[in-house]
Amino acid sequence: MSANAAQLSDLTIQTGHELYPDFSPTTYDYSCYVHFDCCEVRVYPQTPDKSMQTAVNDASFSEPVMLNVGETVVIIKVTSADGANTQVYTINVTREPVPLAVMFCDVRDQMEYECPISLSALYKPVSIHQSEPKIIFSAPYIDMLTRRSKVDPFTERPLGEGWKVLESELDRRMSNAPVKCFFSYRGCRKQMRYAEIGAHAKDCRYKPSSDLDSVEVTETNWYRKYVASSSNLEIMTDHTLEIRNWEKRLQTAFGEHDVDSLIAHAEEHFKLYKKRLPNPGDMMQYDPGQSPLDDLEQAAIHYATAIKVKPHDAELHFRLGQTLEEHYYATEMYGLKKETQEDDQDLGQAKYAGRQEEILAICRLHGFPGTLTTENQLKALDMEIQDLKQQGQSAKADYVQTLFLWLSKKAGKDGSSVVSDEKCWLFRALLKYLDACSLNADSWEYNLHLGRLLLLQGTSNEALQHLQTALGLQPCQPAIRFYTGLALLQQKEMTVTCEHEVVLWLQQGLENIMAQFFASHYYKEREQLDTGHDWSVMNAQFLRGCLSLAALLSKNSFSDLTMSPEQVYHMYVTQTNTLNLCNTISGLAAQGISRCVNQGEVLQQLEWVLLDAHFALLQGLIQQEGDGKQPWIVKRCQAITALIRLSSIGPCRELLDLQEKVCQMGVLVVPRCSRALCLLGLAQLAQSDSHSAAERGQAALANACLSFQASIELEGSHQTGEPPEQLTKQTWWKDHLDAEKDKKVKHETPEPKPAVESSEAPADGKKLARSRGAPARGIATSIAKTSAPTRVNRTATAAKHMPQLARSRAGGHLVTKSDGAGKAAGNSSIKAQTSPCKSRQQQSPLQDKPTSEVKVGKQDNDSTVLTALNEKSYVPRLGLARALARTTDSQKQACHFYQEVIDMAPEVHDAYIELASLLLKDDALAAVDVYSRFPLKPVCEQTFDDAFITGEIVHILMKHELYEHPQLLPNLVAHGKVMGLGCLEKYIGALEGRLMTNLLRRVYAGIHDKSEDDEELQDFFRFKCWI
């Protein structure tokens, strides 16, 4: 070694951790993943020569490096023997996120370090470049959201290159902030740095024990009555064992008659399946026979064949059931599908776009404006059918009838006739569990799984019988207790003692899962834990149960050792770690093929859980005492609105109502905040779209205009002062004021209630809406989803297929009920209720103390939001333009605001597209002029979004036969280059017909980047007779 060489000969990190990639002296950047309880790492650099100097983070390497919560960069510097040269190696150490939500000791920390998406402490904090105000997100969640739509979730601004700014300084600060122990609710008083909480929790003596006390079960009434007296639960299940056709098709494992070896094969395949499951970000391409689904199918085949040999072996039936249930998750969560099905889908999607376009054309014909709900689309189609029939055009009417059927089938309106494969899997699994149970009624496992699936199907009576049987057999099993608690919760009558049982058992189930987090230390183990879907944090049924627990806890104060409702909500909101995982997987799964994403119902259920939790937390925050919360509330309102906008949940009434309610809450807190008013306007506009012609739709449209106008008017002014006039004119605002007044008159200590209640939609309607997936997401979709090159795609999301059966939000009954009761009763009557029991039900789950309320126009001295100036933004103008464009009278004004948007934010495609389509009716050239103003990048950098614009220009000019127009040539070239020559085919044909050979030659030359004199091209032109 020469004296000026600076190089390491080896680099290791303390035992148990590995560097990626493997060390090589000339590789300078490494990464390393560690468990969340790891607080520090030691790094051991070795030099080939003793005289070289090394330093780790500018210190002697013998000292350990303290780790941040998220990422820590370790810099190893090696200096040559003569001191002339240095070389730097870096290790990026990433800590796994702590699985539970932390509570900071200081509420200011809690506010500052809250990720707006997960509502728990930030993890790997990042901000968006030049966003104003600066909002910090956890990296995994902002990644998830921006994968769906490449916009800033809060402002909807398109994101440029390098938008992500790492906030490592904040990570360091946050890591040192004091937090409370996860188990403070169980009595632990210890406080520590955030960075140390994982390590503490592992050894905390207050950690819930995994051993449950059987007395809690054996002392219950039902146990004494049924199990202890050995009179056994009579289960009224009428079930006969039979081999069904689909099972026969599975019994195809050849040459094997030995049950043991069939089982061994099945197990082998099941293991392989788990191993092959895609990770987030994987491209899901498998060679034939190599997909995880193939393994799963093989496992099913082997079990089914074993059943053929030994039809009365209950365990075999049970295992087949598990395999089939897994099939459901494989398709729903990982987007795995059989090849043949995928081909069909591709074909389907090509047709889909065409049909959707036809439907939209018919809608325009019948005067339905804007983003259309399925309902309105169906209405328009129906009108068209009637018209055609009257005109005697029966053939055409028949065709439109097929469109009608297709659309209604797609929307799942005709109910039972659409049973998707996914549903089949769950149903088949249920049948197999039933078979197993009928063969052996004394197995707690069969009864547990049967009960669980029955509960999912909404048959809670039968479910309870099986779960109680299981519990009688195995009183200390936490999963059985949890699901029994859920089943009890769904019984019609619940006694007080029973309620205590429910709380205890739900909580024990939750704590069991919590304890598991701190029990297993290796990634591998945890992964396996997460993919066992029946008992994991990825299970929406489980999370729904936790929501119910939170609602119950807020209703009653049980013992000191129960968790506070906040804790329960926060706790499972952190499960978005895993929610994010399945988001990512299902999102990426379909992305490769098309942008009409196949997002499964599991994901949607989890998203509902997240939204409901967000909403409950927002209500809780609003109702808490204390000043200075406005900025926090505003941030949460914006976050939940962003989540709704970017969610994969199909358009439905309940989502729109939630969005509107949240926006109203935001405005109530800060009535002069431009941004809050704008969001409210967007929500109102979406409502008006979904109601369209109806009176309510008109009112919503008028409100939307008012809200946008207020938002624009308040730009540049302070957020303190009287609420704007445009707001006080709105009915809901007046209603709210009246309600507040009423409350003060009638009660000295006002009954708590959710801050805003829409007085419409009775409880049943609400539940129905969600389970049906009623149409309409409205403007929310059209704003956020700007990435598709055709307009059709954008609206297509409004007509998503919504499966019905398993939409059930197991365990959500209580929450729904309390919401619904409030709604049905209307605003004023809520307060008139006197029965203490009833009014309790109407509390928001989070609210303990019936003390505070939102005061309209309440002013605070120290809050930053109120002293802040309202920013100027194009968003309310775009919203106002859209609202105005809905009515013919105000379309001129709409044009004006579209122009303003284009001036303020020239990069926003939507404004050009919508303005041009407004102008197109009367003045095609004006529309072309609008499109031509779009600042197109050089052709080689143009995206599909840009191609939409060039395509429209070409389309309009060609349609009006304006072949000499100067915009035609450049846009033909640009469009052809991005979309391919095939897209120009019909135009080329038309131009040939007109003998526009000069233009054609230039187009071809332009697309091929060649000069017209190019020899090859010349040959081609001669062949085409263009010269």
Ligand SMILES: [Zn+2]
């Ligand atoms: Zn502790």
